[in-house]
Amino acid sequence: MTAHRVDIRVIYADTDAMGIVYHANYIKWFEIGRTELMRARGIAHADIAPLGFALPVTRVYCHYLLPSRLDQVLAVLTTIDYVKRASLKFTYQIWDEALTERRVEGYTVHACTDTGGRVVRLPSPLVERLRTVC
Amino acid sequence: MTAHRVDIRVIYADTDAMGIVYHANYIKWFEIGRTELMRARGIAHADIAPLGFALPVTRVYCHYLLPSRLDQVLAVLTTIDYVKRASLKFTYQIWDEALTERRVEGYTVHACTDTGGRVVRLPSPLVERLRTVC
């Protein structure tokens, strides 16, 4: 199983007064990582909303190994850890562009909920697509 | 007419790699300024939403005079410039805590829209409260 890769360019808005990327901003890039992984498997937001469910984040973990700086290109590598009845988990690694050093690693866990916020089963077609490659 | 004041403490999340507050973040503080000015005049979000209208920003302008830094307390001073039939304008000044130097000044213009996004008249009770002091 290979990870899905999407690249990000660091701008001033992402950095802080320590001169490096502010830690919480990597967690926004996790969102880009999983969104593009799902799109690559045929699941865009426009495919989920009409089905009446959402995948809110229930847990996030992030380990910062090395800092990133202004104008660097970062590679966000995303994989699906598991797909259960009503939840799923993504893992992330963020590397420099040339993939020579790992900067950040982490995960997010998501519940499957209906529009009222109640936990429900993941729809079968979605599960199949998510499990295709992993 | 005096301006409404609300204080903000700068955190790392607000700063960038130049070592100062990132310019777009002042515009979030404009939101705090006008929200608290309106609350002081008896208009909270909870009073607006049930009436079925919103006040989206249609224009923003910001002039940066001096930089702000980590951990400084800033005073956001907000006034109402005008209240028209279907729009209103707020002006802002952001000073250091002791009000010795003006750091930023700007304005936002807002349309009054219904839940479908169409421009509508500002409800009379709202207009009265907004015009009370200015």
Place this chain on the structure above:
Amino acid sequence: MTAHRVDIRVIYADTDAMGIVYHANYIKWFEIGRTELMRARGIAHADIAPLGFALPVTRVYCHYLLPSRLDQVLAVLTTIDYVKRASLKFTYQIWDEALTERRVEGYTVHACTDTGGRVVRLPSPLVERLRTVC
């Protein structure tokens, strides 16, 4: 040992199109929580920087139990979990204003580094103040 409390008011900038607070924004509020806890113990940023060291985040974890919405006041409760030779850990709980329901809980781990980014011992005066109450 009691937690240090600081209150936050949710603005539009904090929310997302699900109508709730965007998950990564709680992690910015963790920064406010630990900064104010440290200030209450006599350690402001201005006390740390001249000593030539920093406390970058090395790990963050966040568990989302219940959503928060626009204009709600949230109570960020921060405690110090441990203070070691060259690292420390804060734990956080975010509740509604009346402390009737816990919305979010999490932690951050920090390394103590010099200006060159190398891990160093936490200065003794700092350790003493951090350990005072916990």
Place this chain on the structure above:
Amino acid sequence: MTAHRVDIRVIYADTDAMGIVYHANYIKWFEIGRTELMRARGIAHADIAPLGFALPVTRVYCHYLLPSRLDQVLAVLTTIDYVKRASLKFTYQIWDEALTERRVEGYTVHACTDTGGRVVRLPSPLVERLRTVC
């Protein structure tokens, strides 16, 4: 003279509880627009910093014509309005991906400053590259 185009995909982090892109976030995309325009003309951040100067934003204006929503691709079109002795101005238009409707338009003005924050002349090689096409 044609505008420089760079595309952005809207994620949850960019939206707010009105269900649309939060107004201040377009101003971050202005940063991406001008950074990529400058890179296309041979001026990356790594080319500016060693010369000992910076281009902080001194004014920003933004007019919101139509809202943008989750997962839409937006085209940020950037042009250079003018390059003076010690300042320059960029103008921006943000359209939908197919360029059928203009959503946002605005500008930023920048001063040229040295590392101490004093206004200085724009270095000649920079001026030449910036004026090449406009």
